[in-house]
Amino acid sequence: MSYxxxxxxxxxxxxxxxxxxxxxxxxxxxxxxxxxxHRRYNDADLDRLQQILFYRELGFPLDEVxxxxxxxxxxxxxxxxxxxxxxxxxxxxxxxxxxxxxxxMEAKKMGINLTPEEKFEVFGGxxxxxxxxxxxxxxxxxxxxxxxxxxxxxxxxxxxxxxDAFNAVHxxxxxxxxxxxxxxSVEAMDTAEEHRASITRFHYTCSHELHTCLGEMYVxxxxxTATYEAIRPGLAVYMxxxxxxxxxxxG
Numbered sequence: 001m002s003y004x005x006x007x008x009x010x011x012x013x014x015x016x017x018x019x020x021x022x023x024x025x026x027x028x029x030x031x032x033x034x035x036x037x038h039r040r041y042n043d044a045d046l047d048r049l050q051q052i053l054f055y056r057e058l059g060f061p062l063d064e065v066x067x068x069x070x071x072x073x074x075x076x077x078x079x080x081x082x083x084x085x086x087x088x089x090x091x092x093x094x095x096x097x098x099x100x101x102x103x104x105m106e107a108k109k110m111g112i113n114l115t116p117e118e119k120f121e122v123f124g125g126x127x128x129x130x131x132x133x134x135x136x137x138x139x140x141x142x143x144x145x146x147x148x149x150x151x152x153x154x155x156x157x158x159x160x161x162x163x164d165a166f167n168a169v170h171x172x173x174x175x176x177x178x179x180x181x182x183x184x185s186v187e188a189m190d191t192a193e194e195h196r197a198s199i200t201r202f203h204y205t206c207s208h209e210l211h212t213c214l215g216e217m218y219v220x221x222x223x224x225t226a227t228y229e230a231i232r233p234g235l236a237v238y239m240x241x242x243x244x245x246x247x248x249x250x251g
Contacts, residue, residue, distance in 0.1 A: 183241035
């Protein structure tokens, strides 16, 4: 049995235009054509489309999806197992975030003043586990002292506003990655510049040189890498590359 492009679009919840695009870039070529030359999709095509949509939902850009699906040494079961692992990790992270937000909402409703440590619980982690390390590594720097001065003056509302600002930048960078734009594109570099400017505005003066060091740390330190990977697979490296490209642009 085969299906028309309209039928498949209806099954999958995508547009006909999307299916045409997938065909044009070689990601999903229909297995059959009607006598009139119209696209016809068979069951194998539907299986491939399902895999494409799974990976797209997980944030993989189209070129990476194509490379994964066209790997001759990887079968459908391997793809499903990988996707299940990625989805399970994302579900766990979202559950932690939801619990943290619920705690913050309850505190707000009851008029409880959160401590400086509790203000960061929205990230689902333990802020104290890094505090000593941060002070040991950077405590003597002007950036650390400036950050401490600014942090001391922030209210709960300030911290939420700051978190929202950085979340928006990270989400935008993740969207650019998902769209397949290169890290040295104008859009990605502009977003990296916004990230640097936000650090300067809310925490400490962040030069392009220092920003580049931070970008390298996002990849080298598995704790930072995990944070970005939870937003979008591949985002840590993409973020680093966009930061480096932006620094070079402004060098």
